[in-house]
Amino acid sequence: MPALPTTIPSGPSFGVAAESRFGSGIVWPPETQLLLACSKLELEDLGATRVRALLQQGIEWNRFLRLTVLHCMTAFVYRHLESVASDLVPKPAIQFLRDRFVQDGAAGLRNTAQLLKLLDLFREQNILAVPYKGPVLAAALYGNVAFRRYNDLDILVSRTDVPRARELLGKEDFVPLHPTTPAGREFLLQKRHSEIFIRDQGPIVELHWAFAKQRGIFPLDLDMLRPRLREMTLFGTPLLIFGPEDELLILCAHGANHLWSRLEWLCGIAELIRNNPLNWSQIMRQAGELNSEKAVLLGLVLAADLLDAPAPEDLIAQGRRSKDVSWAANLVKRKFASGQIERPDERSSIERDLFRLRLQSTNGARMSYLFHRITTPGRDDTRIMLPVGKRFVPLPALFRPFQILGKFAADILGGHKGPDPDHKERS
Amino acid sequence: MKNGSVALHAEVVATRKQISCDLEGEAVILHLGEGVYYGLNEVGAKVWMLVQIPRTVSEIRDALLRDYDVTPDDCTRDLLDLLQQLMEWNLVEFRNGRGPGPS
Numbered sequence: 001m002p003a004l005p006t007t008i009p010s011g012p013s014f015g016v017a018a019e020s021r022f023g024s025g026i027v028w029p030p031e032t033q034l035l036l037a038c039s040k041l042e043l044e045d046l047g048a049t050r051v052r053a054l055l056q057q058g059i060e061w062n063r064f065l066r067l068t069v070l071h072c073m074t075a076f077v078y079r080h081l082e083s084v085a086s087d088l089v090p091k092p093a094i095q096f097l098r099d100r101f102v103q104d105g106a107a108g109l110r111n112t113a114q115l116l117k118l119l120d121l122f123r124e125q126n127i128l129a130v131p132y133k134g135p136v137l138a139a140a141l142y143g144n145v146a147f148r149r150y151n152d153l154d155i156l157v158s159r160t161d162v163p164r165a166r167e168l169l170g171k172e173d174f175v176p177l178h179p180t181t182p183a184g185r186e187f188l189l190q191k192r193h194s195e196i197f198i199r200d201q202g203p204i205v206e207l208h209w210a211f212a213k214q215r216g217i218f219p220l221d222l223d224m225l226r227p228r229l230r231e232m233t234l235f236g237t238p239l240l241i242f243g244p245e246d247e248l249l250i251l252c253a254h255g256a257n258h259l260w261s262r263l264e265w266l267c268g269i270a271e272l273i274r275n276n277p278l279n280w281s282q283i284m285r286q287a288g289e290l291n292s293e294k295a296v297l298l299g300l301v302l303a304a305d306l307l308d309a310p311a312p313e314d315l316i317a318q319g320r321r322s323k324d325v326s327w328a329a330n331l332v333k334r335k336f337a338s339g340q341i342e343r344p345d346e347r348s349s350i351e352r353d354l355f356r357l358r359l360q361s362t363n364g365a366r367m368s369y370l371f372h373r374i375t376t377p378g379r380d381d382t383r384i385m386l387p388v389g390k391r392f393v394p395l396p397a398l399f400r401p402f403q404i405l406g407k408f409a410a411d412i413l414g415g416h417k418g419p420d421p422d423h424k425e426r427s
Numbered sequence: 428m429k430n431g432s433v434a435l436h437a438e439v440v441a442t443r444k445q446i447s448c449d450l451e452g453e454a455v456i457l458h459l460g461e462g463v464y465y466g467l468n469e470v471g472a473k474v475w476m477l478v479q480i481p482r483t484v485s486e487i488r489d490a491l492l493r494d495y496d497v498t499p500d501d502c503t504r505d506l507l508d509l510l511q512q513l514m515e516w517n518l519v520e521f522r523n524g525r526g527p528g529p530s
Binding site: 102236 | 464
């Protein structure tokens with residue numbers, strides 16, 4: 001076992017620049033530091049040393065295990081604590097992690113089996129269906145479907161194939177989570193990006209035909225991705241998945257959309273960068289075309305700063321020079337450091353919308369985002385459709401602007417204010 | 428052990444109606460037809476990894492003898508018991524020779 005260093009390494013780079021990369025003025029509790037230290041697929045000697053050193057400092061185990069589970073990092077943490085520091089971890093904690101990992105593995109296999117069955121059905125009907133996130137991402141990035149925790153299966157099809165895909169899911173006893181009328185289904189197809197299906201024995205299937213509900217915001221679909229799809233085999237079944245550059249774009253956009261509230265998403269970015277030669281010119285050119293430059297830069301800055309991902313230095317510098325990217329990165333880091341995990345229903349609408357607005361590339365994109373935010377109904381708003389001219393409009397759409405204003409008012413009156421990332425805290 | 432020399436030359440491989448994942452030294456297997464999960468400890472997981480391609484029982488035994496401090500007789504007996512169990516669970520099949528047979 002390597003000897004403990006005389007000083008505890010302060011961050012992945014172990015250098016003077018570490019503090020600025022982690023965010024100056026942010027207090028990082030040891031539990032969060034330990035979680036970050038465990039967040040690489042492979043720990044080298046220096047990483048193992050850091051893990052042991054942090055454990056020696058003392059860890060509040062309930063807090064640490066809660067953070068591990070909420071950030072979906074069980075597999076990583078179990079792997080590293082078991083292999084490099086089992087002598088320093090309480091037996092109940094190791095047992096908890098192991099049991100949780102086994103549960104995740106079993107659930108992962110069940111969901112994978114269902115995914116492969118659905119993909120076979122789509123293939124038989126000549127529907128190009130590309131799975132992403134879930135077990136496919138776990139296998140591609142980590143080599144093991146048990147290394148990600150997921151409750152739903154995401155499948156992307158072309159918009160024109162959606163009606164047939166819906167029918168196939170229906171034959172497998174999947175029903176829409178938000179039942180609607182034929183007019184409602186057509187409205188969803190035009191105005192939203194996905195539909196959720198459920199059934200008694202699970203899993204949840206999210207059928208996508210785009211990536212963002214607002215057209216013009218991340219306007220990417222299967223037809224654009226098709227030329228760059230690559231082959232992969234999952235348990236002997238050949239699949240088509242996104243190319244690594246497209247995967248990075250999609251993961252960065254997804255993470256930004258959800259305010260990077262889950263550390264495992266960032267691990268995916270870091271491992272993708274570590275293990276794939278990427279065409280960065282292509283990535284940034286496409287990011288520009290998709291109004292997602294800042295989202296990509298944010299993902300790279302966070303992956304580099306928190307997980308030591310080897311992203312290009314010029315892009316990291318570009319991200320740090322951007323006031324919006326720096327503001328967003330600081331906000332995400334403060335939330336990580338605080339251990340704050342928000343369920344979707346707890347998230348402040350104002351904070352989320354401000355975050356997304358600041359990551360839009362142009363004022364035009366910001367206006368488009370606001371317009372669609374205020375006018376696009378939710379999935380469950382299409383049960384009652386009103387005829388308006390030759391089209392149908394969901395009844396709740398008429399009240400949508402008031403609904404949104406109501407949410408903002410509730411946030412303000414309820415004390416939800418976006419944290420001020422310029423507020424300095426002593427480290 | 429019944430007819431051990433024949434059993435040792437038998438080729439064994441995982442069946443196709445299952446998927447599995449590694450759990451840091453352990454393994455969990457889902458039989459797709461039956462919808463049943465099976466868990467394997469470290470040694471079982473090692474054997475499971477080895478039968479992902481067709482191997483003879485003796486090859487598997489020799490791999491275990493390299494990794495574990497156990498006598499050849501004990502190793503062979505325990506291995507045949509495990510393979511018997513896996514066969515009863517429809518997780519492995521034997522080719523080109525008889526399997527362990529009923530104990």
